[in-house]
Each structure stands twice: as C-alpha cells, then as structure tokens.
Amino acid sequence: xxxxxxxxxxxxxxxxxxxxxxxxxxxxxxxxxxxxxxxxxxxxxxxxxxxxxxxxxxxxxxxxxxxxxxxxxxxxxxxxxxxxxxxxxxxxxxxxxxxxxxxxxxxxxxxxxxxxxxxxxxxxxxxxxxxxxxxxxxxxxxx
Numbered sequence: 001x002x003x004x005x006x007x008x009x010x011x012x013x014x015x016x017x018x019x020x021x022x023x024x025x026x027x028x029x030x031x032x033x034x035x036x037x038x039x040x041x042x043x044x045x046x047x048x049x050x051x052x053x054x055x056x057x058x059x060x061x062x063x064x065x066x067x068x069x070x071x072x073x074x075x076x077x078x079x080x081x082x083x084x085x086x087x088x089x090x091x092x093x094x095x096x097x098x099x100x101x102x103x104x105x106x107x108x109x110x111x112x113x114x115x116x117x118x119x120x121x122x123x124x125x126x127x128x129x130x131x132x133x134x135x136x137x138x139x140x141x142x143x
Contacts, residue, residue, distance in 0.1 A: 026064075034048065038051060055074070075138060076108060080103060081128075
C-alpha cells in the first residue's frame with residue numbers, strides 16, 4: 001500500500017510530461033509545415049518568424065497551429081532595433097543576459113512599430129543583423 005502511494009504521484013507526473021511533450025510536438029510540427037514556404041524561418045516558444053524576399057511574417061505558435069499571423073514588407077521598415085529589457089541595445093554588441101528580448105521594426109510611414117519576441121539574445125541579434133543587411137540591399141535592387 002505504501003509503495004502504491006509512493007508511485008502514484010510519479011505516474012501522474014509521467015503522464016503530465018508526456019501530454020506536455022505531445023503539445024510541444026504539435027506546435028513544432030505546425031511550424032515545420034508553415035516554415036516550408038519561407039527562405040528563412042525561426043521558431044521558439046514566444047513567436048515564429050519567416051522571411052521570404054522582402055516580406056516578413058510572424059505570429060505565435062500554439063498546439064492547434066500558428067495564430068495572430070502578421071505580414072509586413074521590409075520596404076516599409078525604416079529601422080530594425082534590438083530591445084533587451086525594454087532598452088534599445090547595439091545589434092553588433094548585444095548584452096549577454098536579459099529577460100525581455102525583442103526585435104523592433106520601426107516603420108517609415110507611420111509612428112507604429114512591431115515587436116517580435118525572442119528567447120535568446122544571440123538569436124535575436126543574428127536575425128537583426130541579417131534583416132538589417134536585407135533592408136540595406138533593398139534600395140540598391142530597386143534602382
């Protein structure tokens with residue numbers, strides 16, 4: 001009887017972990033199918049991001065699929081900034097640690113901006129540098 005009471009909580013934890021793993025697998029599988037249409041894509045627990053040519057699409061992953069998908073053109077973006085702990089930091093020399101990590105896309109035509117959350121500073125900085133390079137090449141391609 002005592003052994004059964006000892007193993008019951010472990011069994012419950014095991015089934016809960018298996019259920020959580022199944023939900024995360026569904027998120028990753030939905031992302032994998034979605035990401036096939038892009039030149040470059042990223043997935044983490046906060047957001048998905050895809051880049052195809054001059055268009056950027058981002059949204060939130062869930063077990064039922066991706067939600068709140070938004071698309072904008074890099075042609076409309078004036079500046080790309082890395083925001084760590086609600087402060088703009090240098091993309092080329094980002095801090096090592098931070099709680100809130102986001103790429104901020106400032107638009108030329110309006111005062112609005114888009115904040116795409118990331119889990120890791122190096123990943124956000126890499127994406128920021130890459131997209132900044134794409135942004136700088138766009139005026140050259142239009143001429």
